[in-house]
Amino acid sequence: MKRSQKEGLKSKFIEALDLPKDVVLDLPRVTVTGKIGVLIENHRGIIEYGPEKVSINTSIGLLVIRGEGLFIKYVLADEIFVEGKVRAVEFEE
Amino acid sequence: MLIIKLWNCLRGYVIIKIVGRYGERLINQAAFHGLYLWDIRRLEENTLLAKVSVRGFFKLRSLARKTRCRIYILQKRGLYFSLNRLRKRKVLLLGIIFFVAAIYMLSSIVWSVEVNTQNETLKNSVLKDLERWGLKPGIFKHNLDKKYFLDKILLNYKNVSWAEIEIRGSRVIVEVVEREMPPEVEEGTPCHIVAAKDGIIEEVLPLRGEAVVKPGDTVSKGDVLISGSVSLAGGDGEEKKLLVRAKGIVKARVWYRESVEVPLVESVKTYTGRVKKAYKIRLGNRELYFQLGEVNFSSYEEEDLKVRYIIPPAFGSVSFNPVLYREVKEEKRFLGVEGASQEANRRLAEKLKILPGGVQIVQKKVEFTLNPEKQVVVGTLTLEVIEDIGIEKEIE
Secondary structure (H helix, E strand, O other), X not given: OHHHHHHHHHHHHHHHHOOXXXXXXOOXXXXXXXXXXXXXXXXXXXXXXXXXXXXXXXXXXXXXXXXXXXXXXXXXXXXXXXXXXXXXXXXXX | OHHHHHHHHHHOEEEEEEEOOOHHHHHHHHHHOOOOEEEEEEOOOOEEEEEEEHHHHHHHHHHHHHOOOEXXXXXXXXXXXXXXXXXHOHHHHHHHHHHHHHHHHHHOEOOEEEXXXXXXXXXXXXXXXXXXXXXXXXXXXXXXXHHHHHHHHHHHOOOEEEEEEEEEOOEEEEEEEEOOOOOOOOOOOOEEEEEOOOEEEEEEEEEEOEEOOOOOOEEOOOOEEXXXXXXXXXXXXXXXXXXXXXXXXXXXXXXXXXXXXXXXXEEEEEEEEEEEEEEEEEEOOEEEEEEOOOOOOOOEEEEEOOXXXXXXXXXXXXXXXXXXXXXXXXXXXXXXXXHHHHHHHHHHHHHHOOOOOOOEEEEEEEEEEEEOOOOEEEEEEEEEEEEEOEEEEEOO
């Protein structure tokens, strides 16, 4: 309870100052390019990888990309690019 | 990303197979350590395919031990490996070098010389002479002195008005344009003797033809002096015209006028002996100057020294030209009216030398006037000479 209060305060503070949230709150930034690619910035590592399902850990939980023939185009310390036929991008708590 | 890809192609990369249950963990570890992995695919349940740079591969091996994965190299790709493979084949490498050198050598030799002109005889003789002067198949085209050959052609062939040497690949093409020579009046063609200059006739000596002018006549340029059309008085009073080639000497009094201006204050340039070198690099048409230190001469002259080509001129004009600055001291010398007159006299005397030969100077008058506005002494020379003014002109 205390934690969420603190978070709420922080978020309000940021909103008042008009700062970019993804930078300050350490949120992942997901860019979906049509159905063919997903770029995830600020990730916390790959949990599971398969051609139908890619799970990526982020600061706010698991990000699951579903599709067909998925493959990881490249992996950098804070950036992952997944290519293939993308069906769904969802967050799992 | 393209740049990284290209860089990896150059540096070389390997396609690896990661076998193990925790392949994802290895990828995470790799990313965390700053390794770049790309094109990751799952092959089977426990097998991943990935590409990694050569340097990254060695780091990955130690990471693989920690995450209990096994790495196998499937393929080595990129220029690095190709060169490595090539290094073992020394003879092939030697062959490539030899081949490039041979192509370069052979392409820098002139293989054929062509002369382009309408006239077949001129073409052959120019070709033969060029061979005699040293422009023939077998010489190197880089040290071909175009100007030397052009000068030689123009000096030796009076009927060539324009020539150009072009190096096209291994061919040297010499363009020669023949001059249309003015038709020389042939012996037997009827012609007049006409005046080449204005003057007063002093003496007429017709050798053939009929004198039209007599001593004392004033003629202007182009006037007929000795006519080539001779009238024959026939027996029956009829006049017949006979056209002949007029010949003769017509001496006339001709005036020349020359004037020079000599300033009262003359500036004399002397070199102090202090020089400074600068350099410029030419890239095509652009010039880039740079110099060591400053040229702190109040006045100087610039002189271009010999051009050095960094790469052979055939491959583009990148050259390195040193420039020499010579310090010049300008001294003002006051000549005065007397001195300036003497100078003018001397210069006029020099001009006299360029008069055509075979003239007789009758009168020479030199006048000096001072022009105070421009601070100059004007020397005027009036010459009265007697010379042959007759030239041949065909009768239409």
